[in-house]
Every structure is written in C-alpha cells, then in structure tokens.
Amino acid sequence: MINRLQPSVTERLRLPINRGLYYGGSWHEPEDGVYVETRSPASGESLGETAWADSVDVDHAVEAAREGFRVWRETTPVARGALLREAARLVRQHAEELALLDAADCGNPIREMIKDAEIGATALEYFAGLATEVKGYTVPLGPDHLNFTIREPLGVIARINAYNHPFMFAVSRAGAPLAAGNALIIKSPEQAPLSSLRLAELIGPLFPPGVFNVVSGGRTCGEALVAHPHIAKVGLIGSVPTGKAILRGAVDSMKKVTLELGGKNALIAYPDADPDKVAVGAVRGMNFSWCGQSCGSTSRVFLHDSIHDAVLDAIVKQVKAFVPGIPTDPATTMGSLVSEAQFNKVMRFITLGQSEGARLVTGGNSADDPHLGNGYFIKPTVFADVTPAMRLAREEIFGPVLSVFKWSDEVEMLRAVNDVDYGLTASIWTHDINKALRTATQVEAGYIWINGSGKHFVGTPFGGCKQSGLGREESIEELLDCTQLKNVNISLE
Numbered sequence: 001m002i003n004r005l006q007p008s009v010t011e012r013l014r015l016p017i018n019r020g021l022y023y024g025g026s027w028h029e030p031e032d033g034v035y036v037e038t039r040s041p042a043s044g045e046s047l048g049e050t051a052w053a054d055s056v057d058v059d060h061a062v063e064a065a066r067e068g069f070r071v072w073r074e075t076t077p078v079a080r081g082a083l084l085r086e087a088a089r090l091v092r093q094h095a096e097e098l099a100l101l102d103a104a105d106c107g108n109p110i111r112e113m114i115k116d117a118e119i120g121a122t123a124l125e126y127f128a129g130l131a132t133e134v135k136g137y138t139v140p141l142g143p144d145h146l147n148f149t150i151r152e153p154l155g156v157i158a159r160i161n162a163y164n165h166p167f168m169f170a171v172s173r174a175g176a177p178l179a180a181g182n183a184l185i186i187k188s189p190e191q192a193p194l195s196s197l198r199l200a201e202l203i204g205p206l207f208p209p210g211v212f213n214v215v216s217g218g219r220t221c222g223e224a225l226v227a228h229p230h231i232a233k234v235g236l237i238g239s240v241p242t243g244k245a246i247l248r249g250a251v252d253s254m255k256k257v258t259l260e261l262g263g264k265n266a267l268i269a270y271p272d273a274d275p276d277k278v279a280v281g282a283v284r285g286m287n288f289s290w291c292g293q294s295c296g297s298t299s300r301v302f303l304h305d306s307i308h309d310a311v312l313d314a315i316v317k318q319v320k321a322f323v324p325g326i327p328t329d330p331a332t333t334m335g336s337l338v339s340e341a342q343f344n345k346v347m348r349f350i351t352l353g354q355s356e357g358a359r360l361v362t363g364g365n366s367a368d369d370p371h372l373g374n375g376y377f378i379k380p381t382v383f384a385d386v387t388p389a390m391r392l393a394r395e396e397i398f399g400p401v402l403s404v405f406k407w408s409d410e411v412e413m414l415r416a417v418n419d420v421d422y423g424l425t426a427s428i429w430t431h432d433i434n435k436a437l438r439t440a441t442q443v444e445a446g447y448i449w450i451n452g453s454g455k456h457f458v459g460t461p462f463g464g465c466k467q468s469g470l471g472r473e474e475s476i477e478e479l480l481d482c483t484q485l486k487n488v489n490i491s492l493e
C-alpha cells in the first residue's frame, strides 16, 4: 500500500491505530460518522482515513476540556512541569516515527522533520521550567491596603495548526497553555492529521482526562472552536485570510486570539557582505527542503548592485543541492508540496512571474524523475530582475520560489522591503554594525537576523508585525498570554 514512499518504509511507518477524536482521555467516533481519507502528497498513496469533527464533536471536546481544566488548574505548577518533561521525553523517544508520519503525510523530508522532535521537546521543557513563573505582584497603596495580583489560567485554549510542521506545532504550542494551567484542544491540519493523532496516543494518557485533547477536521471544525463560548483563547498558525476569519469569529465571545500568519520576508545584503555567506543565508532562509513552505522563509532577496551577480551565481549553484525526492527516504534533500492545490498555486505564480517580466534563472518546473510522477514536486526556483510592483514580489507563494532584487539606493530599497502587507522576519547582511542596527530598526518585521537566517532561538519572542500576526510566541510572552490577571485588595483599616 505505501511501498512507493520508500522501500523500507512499510516496516518503519507506524500509522496511528486510533483515527477518531481524542478528548476526555479516550477516543471517540465523530457524531455523524464522517471520516476523510488522507493521502501522501509525494506518492498519491492512501494513508487511511481520519475523523472529521463538526460543531457537535467540538461541543463534546470542549465539555471534556472544561472538566480537565477543573483538575489541572488545581495541579501544582511543579507537577504540571514534570508531566510536560515526561511528554518531551516521549516525543524524543518517538522522534523517528513522528517524523516519518509527517514525511509521509505532508511531504517534507524525514531528515529535516526529525529535527522537529527536538524543537518540540525543547519547547515543552522550556515551558515546564516556566510553570512556576506564572506570578502576580504587589501594588503599593499606602498603609491601609495590601494589594496584589494573581495570574490565573484562562480555561480551555484551542490551538489550530498549519500543515507544514504538523507534530512540531502540536507539541511546541502545547507547552505554554498547559504549563500555565489551561486545558488544551489541538486541531490538526486537514492535509496532514496523522502525527497529531499519534501524539495523542503517546502523550494524551499522561495528563488527567480532558487536559490534552486532539480533534481532526477542516474549516468547520476550526470555526466551531473559534465560535465556542467556553473556549477562552484561540491560537492559530495559518494564513492571513484564516487569521482574519478567526478575529471576526472570536468577536461574539470576546476571546483572546494569537495569530502566527504568513510572510513575504526580505533578506537585505549590503555591498560589504561576503557573497558566498549571503548566498548560504539566502538558500538556508528559503527552506527549500520543505519547498519553501515556511512562514519565515526569506523569499525576497535584495542584493546590492556591486555583489548581485556573485551572490546570484552562488545561490544558483547551491540550490542544485536540493533535488526533489521521496520524503520518507533519509537521503532526500527536498520533499513535495503538500497538495495538488498548493502545487497548482505555486505553478501559477511561476507562470505569472515570467509574464510580469521577471527572469527565471533556474527551476520553474516539476521534477524530472519519472518515479515522482504521482507527487507534487517542483524544482527549486529562482527569479532575478524582480521589481517591487510585481505580484511575485508582494504575495506569499508558500512554495520553493526565491525572488532576487537588485538595489543601489538604500532609501528606495528599504521602502520596497517595507512596502508589503506582511512583516514577519528579515535577514540583514553587513559587517557594519551601525548599518546593521539602523536597518534592524527600520525594517517592519517582528523577528530579525543579522548575518543569519532561518533559525529560531528558544525563549526569544517570535511573531509578526502588520498582517503577519498578533502576539508573540516561543517565549515568556506566549506563557503570559495564556493567563489573565486578577487584582485583590485587602483593607487593613
């Protein structure tokens, strides 16, 4: 059945046994009995069906989570932290099988996805350590009062996830809500639901029933979570249109919303930068391994005229290292797009870029290997002579397409960098510290690398400006955002 994924994968791929909805500490059938097939985007082969939750199922999951919350909020922070550390241990222990599931289900190569286990487990440990830092403070009001604040959990938090790192998002974004004493409902991405189910099998039973819940489904399931009056906060990792829909949907119940959305991120190279290092940064920042399907991808590269040709040549040489292949094969350096819809969207942008007058330097078509004929593979693609007005330069493609701009006037370049609706990441390359820091203050982005790209650092606030999102995660801000302050005044008169 799944032999084409990679010869030995049939033995190694451990599909989740449970395909239903995990809430209240056990597995449930969806009320209306609907299951939807999930297929490998690399081979077209079926990976079986998973439950498709609707609003009635969401009601059940929320009820179970409210029960879980009653127990969990009374659990000491140290005990919560201990369970999160145990969850981290299990994620590491099962790293290969979780990564294989994602490779098969979302098309990203196993050699990269295995790193997601370490990222997710480290996030759990980080928030486990912060569980005792959910502190209030005292407010001086003079001799007649003792006034203090208590920081309390919110209740039930829903996390709605995108498809590009399914189990890493499920794991890493569980840490803050649970450390702060909330119950959690994770909604898996419809394109790749399997690893979230396996995660529920592995770590769900660690927690009191109703504390850690996983539901699979599509937009209706997400909408029901957002509209539910007993969900206190929704965190989304997804696209800008979904973020806007969630903001609208959260109005009636006035819930908190955190949005980690898309990007059209700039890399800026100054004349003094080393062309080879810039090229390494540009290629790494573009995340070609998972076909550029990353919110933080530096998909717009602004090269100073004086180093433009040298960097472009080096980029073109380096992207040749990314050869589309079967994602479950450990040798594969670049996987497939997640779906036919995403493949078609990327191909439309490639055609559009050419018609807008950008110069296609390499790639631009699907993989040559006939063994990949059933999958959604596109070669790493680089456009040069891109100008700021082109749609290629302005819209998030979420595919392996890098746009290179040539600049000579710094003011004009910075205007072009900021003249997009997005503002997630930026990468600045220069040895001039003043220039680097001045540019960092001028670029409209939430997460900036100087002489680097791509990497996230545990404990540093990640999130976007403008339409790239609301709120900051991967840091203490994420933890505090899962809490609310209560003020208590004791009269001493």
Ligand SMILES: NC(=O)c1ccc[n+]([C@@H]2O[C@H](COP(=O)([O-])OP(=O)(O)OC[C@H]3O[C@@H](n4cnc5c(N)ncnc54)[C@H](O)[C@@H]3O)[C@@H](O)[C@H]2O)c1
Binding pocket: 160, 161, 162, 163, 164, 187, 188, 189, 190, 217, 218, 219, 221, 222, 223, 226, 237, 238, 239, 240, 241, 242, 243, 245, 246, 259, 260, 261, 262, 263, 294, 295, 296, 396, 398, 424, 468, 469
């Ligand atoms: N900023 C970040 O950290 C980050 C990380 C990864 C991906 N992303 C972004 O995610 C996008 C790609 O992922 P995608 O295509 O899965 O995004 P998407 O917005 O289509 O879907 C994301 C999730 O939202 C759910 N959803 C869709 N419509 C909804 C609605 N109206 N109400 C509630 N839930 C709804 C989906 O079922 C899915 O689980 C890109 O734009 C990418 O930049 C952002």
